Amino acid sequence: MDYLKILGYFAIFLMGFISCALFNLISSDIEMPINLGTLSLVPVLNSPGDWIKESGIHVYENAVVIDIEGASLAKYASTGSMKPVLDDKSTGIRIQPKSSEQISVGDIVTFEENEELIVHRVIDKGEDSEGVYFITKGDNNDITDGKIRFEDIKYVTIGVLW
Numbered sequence: 001m002d003y004l005k006i007l008g009y010f011a012i013f014l015m016g017f018i019s020c021a022l023f024n025l026i027s028s029d030i031e032m033p034i035n036l037g038t039l040s041l042v043p044v045l046n047s048p049g050d051w052i053k054e055s056g057i058h059v060y061e062n063a064v065v066i067d068i069e070g071a072s073l074a075k076y077a078s079t080g081s082m083k084p085v086l087d088d089k090s091t092g093i094r095i096q097p098k099s100s101e102q103i104s105v106g107d108i109v110t111f112e113e114n115e116e117l118i119v120h121r122v123i124d125k126g127e128d129s130e131g132v133y134f135i136t137k138g139d140n141n142d143i144t145d146g147k148i149r150f151e152d153i154k155y156v157t158i159g160v161l162w
Contacts, residue, residue, distance in 0.1 A: 045121065045139060046106030051095070051158035068158065070095050074110070074119075081138025082108070082119060085160060092119075093159035100132040100150040108157040109136060111148050119157065120145055 056067035074092035076082070085108070086092065094110065097103055103122060110119045123144065124135035133147040 046104075046123070048107045048157070049102075049104040051156065066093070066159070068093070068095060071158070072155075074155065074157065076119060079138075081141050082121070083140060085139060086119060086157075089162065091161045092157045093161070094155035094157050097150075097153060097156050100134075103134065103150075103153065103156060109134070109148075109153050110155040110157070111136065111145075111152045112154055113145070113148075113152065117154065118145065 052066060052068065058065040058067075071093055072095075074094045076086045076088060076090060076092065078088035080087070097109075103109060103125070105122050105125055107122045108119060109122055110117050112118075118136075120136040120138045120141075122134045123137050126133055126135075128147075130149070132150055134150075134153070135144050135146070136148050137144040
């Protein structure tokens with residue numbers, strides 16, 4: 001008998017949850033991904049910062065215009081370290097950051113190391129005796145890149161087009 005009562009409460013909860021989700025999807029312009037739990041052991045990544053304000057995005061019938069000073073386009077090598085976000089089929093929109101304060105955990109940065117440009121996500125930010133540092137890592141890599149200094153960061157990816 002207790003099992004039937006629990007099952008009834010669960011059914012009521014589930015109907016309420018589904019109707020609430022459907023009502024929000026029907027009555028809103030905001031897209032709402034629904035997370036019913038994680039089935040894998042993949043760590044959750046922080047999202048990049050909000051570099052592009054909605055007021056700076058203009059959508060027309062045949063064009064999208066984004067007001068970003070100093071923006072440039074980036075193409076990526078097919079290394080797999082940042083898939084599925086970045087690969088050789090995506091085009092990035094990037095800017096040169098002006099200060100370390102602009103860069104947050106979750107941002108995707110391009111930094112120079114041994115005369116190569118590497119694009120990875122910031123997973124930690126700290127300060128030591130040499131100043132501010134960033135710990136970066138490819139989304140699909142097992143190890144970090146170590147401490148990256150602001151002067152080595154060339155760009156922050158602020159958008160991706162597929």
